[in-house]
Amino acid sequence: MSNFGSDNGAGAHPKIVEALMAASTGSVPAYGNDELTLRVEHQLAELFEREITVLLMATGTAANCVGLATLCSPFGGIYAHSEAHIVNDESTAPEFFTNGARQFSVGGVSAKPDLDELKRVIEVSGARGVHSVQPSVIALSNLTELGGRFSNDEILAYGDLAKSKDMKLFMDGARFANALVGGGETPADLTWRAGVDVLSFGATKNGAMAAEALIFFNPEEAKLAEFHRKRAGHLWSKHRFLAAQFDAYLHDNLWLELARTANEKMLSLRQGIDSCEAVSVLAGGDGNELFVAMSPEHAETLLELGHLFYAWPSLTQGYRLVTSFTTTDAEIDEFCADLKRL
Amino acid sequence: MSNFGSDNGAGAHPKIVEALMAASTGSVPAYGNDELTLRVEHQLAELFEREITVLLMATGTAANCVGLATLCSPFGGIYAHSEAHIVNDESTAPEFFTNGARQFSVGGVSAKPDLDELKRVIEVSGARGVHSVQPSVIALSNLTELGGRFSNDEILAYGDLAKSKDMKLFMDGARFANALVGGGETPADLTWRAGVDVLSFGATKNGAMAAEALIFFNPEEAKLAEFHRKRAGHLWSKHRFLAAQFDAYLHDNLWLELARTANEKMLSLRQGIDSCEAVSVLAGGDGNELFVAMSPEHAETLLELGHLFYAWPSLTQGYRLVTSFTTTDAEIDEFCADLKRL
């Protein structure tokens, strides 16, 4: 038995829940006017090496969509890879929060938007003035939705494109930790130094209970964000409990440790898989996600043996495997053993 | 020093946080397909003595607005007291979630909508067919926003009005527990037996961290609710952590115990206040909220002495005092002592 279904099937790290316990007593101001929230804001500013505006929310959809709504008018266009989470997994939340902006999606290897296609789609879609959408935001995910990792250099190319078109660059960082520890760059390198204007910095998939930080690298651009958060019902009254999660998440680099564990488990899993003929790797592996091809019969057999993972509808005979900070070597060994027996 | 600012300034009850701890290990299905969620659904169905549909969310604004959006088309009208939380404290969230329905507000003692005025406003506002809004939802709060309590009989009058107009009756129960323990009726008496179609059943203000249950008493009417929740970013991936809070909240009637404590403290506070000439009671007192009038100078003095409470903009020289499960006798004594010295 193993669970490679999703990193959101894992629970919360004990240190995160202990922080909730510690924060649960005493009267503190509501709605984010508490000291714990202030501390987290300072920690994040330090981590990213600049003045920022931070908004904490409980879900990735909320953080992504409050960010997009702040950057993009209802007449605007948002451009992402066709595999992106905002395209496939958030219902019509981006349209809802932006009051009807449009999403455009393009192809590209490893769920990285193909730059030429991206440029072309932006230009064609915005070519007819008031009759067209107004191209406004390029949205990347790092890790990408197919488990790839963007380097500073790669991101910079999108940042330059955004600037040249007077657009903004948004990054969905639901698995930002896994991307970061997968390379030798700093948080600043992977964001504003590469042209990212706004980051949705995830903690939920990496050990938190429900906590994401929406980070604006240019506080001027954040002015309307708090209104978008409030009217979507995402401003917590007991805001300390969002802050407490982040406080523990950042403390002593817990977040990096958890992401490193998940990535290392993925490395092991991948090594095990590489020697199996029944499956072939399609994408991913840079962080804690791997996409493999196998026959539906083989997949069925594995599921019946108690292994958990999901089909990926856009990939032919494709399946996704995700590790997390709770993945055990036993799970990996058992999965690979069963794989070999197929 | 005392804190009567709000029940959302209190932390979370230890049993709630212990439940989070207990739920934090192990792999379970995401998005509410876990056993703990199922258990909470059963507990709530039992509590309300009928088949229901339940959706858990983290904030009251979310629960209220997903409920309203499910009941009310974008062409619809929502009718509430002018003091209601959905009118005053949720930005334009009701308009946002309903895609542009309109709120109408009426007067009435103790923040209970005046029935005659309500009927008249419904009729006038809906009198011009396609040119008018379509009257759709009557919304009550119990406790009311001025700390009053609706009995079964009182609610029934609104339920009958709603039925006669082919409208739905919604109840914001952010302080439903405080209303319930303030009288001798059952949860069913205060809701569907009195004509309530949908209840936003609060836990956050009564000891939870961030947890509200949106309850549909007619599951047929709930069909679109899950879509509204998802697209607003309120479907938690690690849904177990919403369920765990409710599980502890309902277990051994913790919720009733906490509400009883808060209400008893309010009774003590009120008794202390009644003997002070500097303040007079304006409204409330049925549950854990009291609204008093005093001079701004007196209020200022009390605030400087370290007491915390807020002015209530719609009441002349009005201030709100709220007790919670964490309120101590010492706070009450100190506040009343300072009151007497004014």
Add this chain to the structure above:
Amino acid sequence: MSNFGSDNGAGAHPKIVEALMAASTGSVPAYGNDELTLRVEHQLAELFEREITVLLMATGTAANCVGLATLCSPFGGIYAHSEAHIVNDESTAPEFFTNGARQFSVGGVSAKPDLDELKRVIEVSGARGVHSVQPSVIALSNLTELGGRFSNDEILAYGDLAKSKDMKLFMDGARFANALVGGGETPADLTWRAGVDVLSFGATKNGAMAAEALIFFNPEEAKLAEFHRKRAGHLWSKHRFLAAQFDAYLHDNLWLELARTANEKMLSLRQGIDSCEAVSVLAGGDGNELFVAMSPEHAETLLELGHLFYAWPSLTQGYRLVTSFTTTDAEIDEFCADLKRL
């Protein structure tokens, strides 16, 4: 037989339709890039004695709501009299176009917002920061919806209030012509010189087929208006046909002549009514609208005799009488004769 039902029951003035005929031949640029449109823009700028931005649309709801959406964010509040057209007759169009801003309505004689109440409602509704709506627009109608007329002085008081609150002043001028000819002031006096930021300048009710001009007195504020118009489907491809109506409407002051006729007929009607005991005047009479009280039985009798007019739901036993440029003396005489016989 008479028709005092509405000025929109009248047809179009022959000169307006002749202008359509004249404009119907030849190839001209679409979407407002034609010379006729340019000419109308110049005519309007001259009429209002300043640089303006003009957008033509076919309906009053469109012109009002594109204007409001341009001035007001989705978090904003719009404040009007409870009788206003945007409050009662446009379904939820204001919420739709603004993506969910909220309307607040206040009382006041003759459908003129009571200034004290208006100020109080603005302050109370906006008192809680991000939890409140952001007060954004004060909306007047001139003529008011109860047939009253605002003078420059009166408007100025709202303009000053708007400025003091950092809000904008919007004017629904569906019957602006009737208001103008009812006094001795200029178009500029009744708009920007009194603090009006945006005017919805109607022609439809005064002889056009379907034509309204949305006028921004500060072109800077108009930047997003064309996007709102386009995405609401109100940018005509054969825009010349909107412009042609306005060209004829303004030519040789046709618009003033038609409004004068309508107002004079109202004066005659009112004189006739004043001598009848069966009806009493409730409001209006400054332009081409009068609101009277009579018993439902009397109203029924008149309707059966072939007179057309409508009940006004918000006024007890209230009925509205409207004259237009097509009203005849015979209609007035017959109506008054039947009134006397009641």
Add this chain to the structure above:
Amino acid sequence: MSNFGSDNGAGAHPKIVEALMAASTGSVPAYGNDELTLRVEHQLAELFEREITVLLMATGTAANCVGLATLCSPFGGIYAHSEAHIVNDESTAPEFFTNGARQFSVGGVSAKPDLDELKRVIEVSGARGVHSVQPSVIALSNLTELGGRFSNDEILAYGDLAKSKDMKLFMDGARFANALVGGGETPADLTWRAGVDVLSFGATKNGAMAAEALIFFNPEEAKLAEFHRKRAGHLWSKHRFLAAQFDAYLHDNLWLELARTANEKMLSLRQGIDSCEAVSVLAGGDGNELFVAMSPEHAETLLELGHLFYAWPSLTQGYRLVTSFTTTDAEIDEFCADLKRL
């Protein structure tokens, strides 16, 4: 000199404007409750050989988007060819009217959605339950946006796909007349007999001033349409002027005569073009639109010579030529003569 820029650059046919003149006198009920409107509804029901619900509006964007909003919830997905008007030329109107539904676009020859790709995109985009959009509407244009024509057989394949997926089939018929006269089928054949649920039946591009009819072939499904129209500001008070246009348009088959003229002119134009080496046909020609490739230099020369036509951004070196009922043989001859001289 010639004008092949667009059929919306043409004026209105004299008979249409005469009908406006005839309709301009007398008092009739507003908002579509007049006899002329009733007559047009009957005429259209007869034309389409079944009971229908009709809503008249002034623009194609309005008719398209009121139709889509009536068929598609805010959680829904709308699937069209990437060249479709609703995708490229209506800003974010479809998102606006539907309150945030999503558009998906696919490829396909002649702007006809490729059936296999369409099926795949529907299935992938709707594969994740509440996390996905809910596939709701397939939208075709006939003529297609690249000037192609759908036959009954072809449409039927989309109708069957829609039914098999519990979706609706919408048709943008801005140039329905040109499609109809391009083949031997009846209006019913090209719509409901082929599975079309809702048709946006255009008149503006074919001789009207501003008039489109939104037609529901299943009146049950039309219930909310009038609310969508009203709240978008598209319900005309002097509705007779929309009806009058359609009355003249349908009378004595004027609409077919005008479309036949436009199509015949296109045939002439195409014959002239076929013999020119400087241009090659890319798409269209089934109705009154043709898409050709030529070098930018050649295009520039022609424009300088006074010919009017537009580049088509999505086609490499592509240009669109459109004929209308006002196109003259002289225009065609002059254009072809200049083409030959390139």
